[in-house]
Amino acid sequence: MYAIEVENLTKIYGKGDTAVTAIADASLQVKPGELVAILGPSGSGKTTLLTAIGLINEPTRGKVVIDGVTVADEGWLAGLDLKRLRREKLGFIFQAHNLIPFLTAMENVMIALEINHQTRSEAKDRATELLSALNLGHRLNNYPMSLSGGEAQRVAIARALANKPKVILADEPTAALDTENGKNVMVLLKKLAVGNHSAVLVVTHDHRMVEGFDRIFNVRDGRIVS
Amino acid sequence: MNLAIRDIRYHRGRFILTTIGLGLLIGVVISMGGIYRGLSADALAILESVKADIWVVQQDTNGPFAESSRIPEDITYRIKAVPGVTEASPLSFQTIQVERKGKPFRFFLIGYDLNGFGGPTEILGGRNIRQKHYEMVAAKAMKIAIGEKIRLGLHDYTVVGITGKVVSSGGDPAAYVSLADAQDIQFKKDNDAIRNDRARIDANLAGIQSLSPVQAKYLKQNIAGITESTHTVNAVVARLSPGANLLEVQERISRWNHFRPISAEEQIRILTKGMIEKARMQIGLFRVILLVISAVIISLIIYTSTIDKIKVIATLKLIGAQNRVIIGMILQQSLLMGVIAYVIGYGLILLTYEKFPRRIVLETFDLQALFGIVIVICTVSSFVGIRKALKIEPGEALGG
Ligand SMILES: Nc1ncnc2c1ncn2[C@@H]1O[C@H](COP(=O)(O)OP(=O)(O)OP(=O)(O)O)[C@@H](O)[C@H]1O
Ligand SMILES: [Mg+2]
Numbered sequence: 001m002y003a004i005e006v007e008n009l010t011k012i013y014g015k016g017d018t019a020v021t022a023i024a025d026a027s028l029q030v031k032p033g034e035l036v037a038i039l040g041p042s043g044s045g046k047t048t049l050l051t052a053i054g055l056i057n058e059p060t061r062g063k064v065v066i067d068g069v070t071v072a073d074e075g076w077l078a079g080l081d082l083k084r085l086r087r088e089k090l091g092f093i094f095q096a097h098n099l100i101p102f103l104t105a106m107e108n109v110m111i112a113l114e115i116n117h118q119t120r121s122e123a124k125d126r127a128t129e130l131l132s133a134l135n136l137g138h139r140l141n142n143y144p145m146s147l148s149g150g151e152a153q154r155v156a157i158a159r160a161l162a163n164k165p166k167v168i169l170a171d172e173p174t175a176a177l178d179t180e181n182g183k184n185v186m187v188l189l190k191k192l193a194v195g196n197h198s199a200v201l202v203v204t205h206d207h208r209m210v211e212g213f214d215r216i217f218n219v220r221d222g223r224i225v226s
Numbered sequence: 227m228n229l230a231i232r233d234i235r236y237h238r239g240r241f242i243l244t245t246i247g248l249g250l251l252i253g254v255v256i257s258m259g260g261i262y263r264g265l266s267a268d269a270l271a272i273l274e275s276v277k278a279d280i281w282v283v284q285q286d287t288n289g290p291f292a293e294s295s296r297i298p299e300d301i302t303y304r305i306k307a308v309p310g311v312t313e314a315s316p317l318s319f320q321t322i323q324v325e326r327k328g329k330p331f332r333f334f335l336i337g338y339d340l341n342g343f344g345g346p347t348e349i350l351g352g353r354n355i356r357q358k359h360y361e362m363v364a365a366k367a368m369k370i371a372i373g374e375k376i377r378l379g380l381h382d383y384t385v386v387g388i389t390g391k392v393v394s395s396g397g398d399p400a401a402y403v404s405l406a407d408a409q410d411i412q413f414k415k416d417n418d419a420i421r422n423d424r425a426r427i428d429a430n431l432a433g434i435q436s437l438s439p440v441q442a443k444y445l446k447q448n449i450a451g452i453t454e455s456t457h458t459v460n461a462v463v464a465r466l467s468p469g470a471n472l473l474e475v476q477e478r479i480s481r482w483n484h485f486r487p488i489s490a491e492e493q494i495r496i497l498t499k500g501m502i503e504k505a506r507m508q509i510g511l512f513r514v515i516l517l518v519i520s521a522v523i524i525s526l527i528i529y530t531s532t533i534d535k536i537k538v539i540a541t542l543k544l545i546g547a548q549n550r551v552i553i554g555m556i557l558q559q560s561l562l563m564g565v566i567a568y569v570i571g572y573g574l575i576l577l578t579y580e581k582f583p584r585r586i587v588l589e590t591f592d593l594q595a596l597f598g599i600v601i602v603i604c605t606v607s608s609f610v611g612i613r614k615a616l617k618i619e620p621g622e623a624l625g626g
Pocket of ligand 1: 022046049
């Protein structure tokens with residue numbers, strides 16, 4: 001069984017004259033534990049593809065299956081609890097770390113666990129464990145403001161991994177970091193995701209960041225070209 | 227994890243400042259309610275200390291607190307003779323403003339019959355009036371010491387006792403003197419005026435050809451006696467025996483013409499409805515305006531703090547947070563702000579209300595009702611923020 005299955009996915013923004021086809025007939029499959037990169041220039045439709053898989057952006061046509069659950073087939077399937085699927089099956093990492101500024105590093109990880117019905121102490125244990133694995137054991141009570149870019153992005157990784165999701169979606173996770181820190185973050189993401197058997201889909205336009213990935217999809221003008 | 231409290235803790239400076247501001251506003255609202263209750267209490271203070279069943283006043287008037295009422299003192303005896311009346315006593319009221327220590331010194335002077343009732347009900351210090359003349363009992367609020375002298379009219383009056391919280395319907399503290407003294411102060415003419423009057427009477431009588439000098443002399447004495455008499459009072463108060471019929475007694479006194487017997491109940495109505503109704507409406511209007519301002523402020527604060535959190539809310543939605551988590555965060559913040567502001571406002575008034583120039587009466591019902599209104603305002607105000615938050619798309623968390 002695939003963790004991610006996308007079949008003939010098309011996303012058209014707008015209608016009529018102003019319609020933009022951001023993704024056209026894209027198909028891909030990712031197995032659990034597999035590391036996949038989506039590479040393409042700006043405006044090629046990478047984010048659109050990622051958000052359609054991430055249950056944020058409704059596909060115009062085509063099919064999306066996450067961890068065996070068909071979520072979209074010519075639009076969202078009726079009766080789906082998208083939020084629940086997102087918190088149970090998906091983990092997100094963004095270009096900007098998107099941590100909640102008024103929560104400490106640990107609380108930022110705990111919130112993901114608590115909204116997924118973990119008790120406070122379970123959440124605390126798991127957050128501490130994850131952050132320590134990401135070399136942030138000494139930054140548990142720091143607010144995002146007082147973390148370096150690399151540290152903040154590692155907290156974001158911990159948050160994405162918190163509920164042991166089947167799929168991790170990352171949109172330019174290293175774009176705001178220098179090469180050194182970017183590579184470091186990638187190494188940790190790979191290590192933890194693989195250990196977790198999560199499928200990882202990383203969107204980037206930076207070739208240097210995709211060393212050691214299992215597969216690379218190249219996207220041009222909304223089409224997967226290789 | 228309580229997101230509302232975490233957010234407040236992180237932005238505590240902003241929260242504390244806005245909450246204090248709101249607290250002051252609520253404090254003003256509380257004090258205005260207290261002032262209104264104080265107005266009522268003040269208006270009725272004399273009524274309550276006199277405890278009369280009937281106030282006999284000049285006909286066609288609403289009594290001494292509403293307008294000028296003058297009746298002869300000796301009507302007291304006739305009232306006493308009415309079946310059902312157990313006691314009757316004349317009272318005189320006047321507002322006095324004199325200079326004291328270079329400042330205007332205002333009080334409400336009550337003259338009462340030392341053998342009747344209507345005098346000071348409690349003596350906090352010193353003693354009650356014992357001499358028929360030149361002694362005074364002053365309310366504590368006048369801040370005047372026992373033994374001090376005040377010049378009123380032609381004489382000095384010595385403070386011999388201090389009484390409690392009796393004030394006029396205008397809020398001026400009350401002082402008591404004997405009826406005779408009060409009448410002197412109110413009606414007695416100074417010597418120049420008396421000389422002038424007598425000269426005028428002389429001149430008038432001299433114009434009447436048919437009067438013999440002897441007749442003129444007696445007539446002059448009589449006229450002077452009447453014009454110089456001070457035996458006028460502003461009201462006569464009466465108490466009824468337990469089984470007496472109020473309406474019957476009123477009926478009887480009305481029949482004499484010239485007088486109007488006002489029941490205690492009517493007197494309350496005159497004092498509250500007539501005299502403080504406008505103040506009440508004014509204060510009520512201000513309270514409503516201030517509450518509307520509070521509502522607008524809370525809405526604005528909650529709305530802007532929601533706008534500030536668009537990215538946070540989008541991120542929460544993206545990672546799958548339920549709507550109740552987001553609604554809870556906004557609503558709790560709004561309520562917390564309201565409750566803390568209320569506590570600040572209440573605490574402030576509690577600490578200061580005794581120092582207000584006018585009496586503030588804090589009634590539990592008013593305080594509870596206001597608390598309820600604050601809660602409702604906070605809840606309703608947070609709707610604008612919640613509406614905005616629910617419209618935020620999780621996709622807004624991406625980019626930038
Ligand atoms: N909400 C939207 N409404 C209309 N058009 C959109 C919207 N989002 C994206 N597009 C368009 O769709 C196309 C693909 O956008 P997308 O954001 O997926 O590109 P991208 O590959 O992620 O680019 P970048 O590397 O700059 O992030 C672009 O032409 C963009 O203008
Ligand atoms: Mg993009």
